[in-house]
Amino acid sequence: ILLQLKLEMQDVxxxxxxxxxxVRCSGKDLPSTRQTSNVRGDLDKLVNQLHKCITRTVKYIILLK
Known part of the structure; x- marks a missing residue:
């Protein structure tokens, strides 16, 4: 389980x-509304995935204690 969590966190x-x-590339030019929406959507997905990984890690730690 720890190896799987490690791989998921590395993916994040x-x-x-x-x-x-x-963000750096789009920051050179004025980003379009579409680019901003795409980056915002990607950021939301990343935060959700990170939250899931952290939650699973905490549950695993609690089970070990």
């Missing part, structure tokens, strides 16, 4: 790097 980190790159 990788997606975060991609999102940061998108």
């Amino acid at each position: 980190v990788n997606k975060e790097v991609i999102l940061r790159t998108k």
Whole structure:
């Protein structure tokens, strides 16, 4: 289970790097409404995935105690 959680968290980190790159690239020009919506949607997905990973990790830690 810990290995699976580690892999999921690494996936979140990788997606975060991609999102940061998108924000930096779109920041050079004035971002369109569509670009802003896409980045916002990606950010929402990333936050939800991170929340799920953290929740699962906490549940696992509680079960170990």
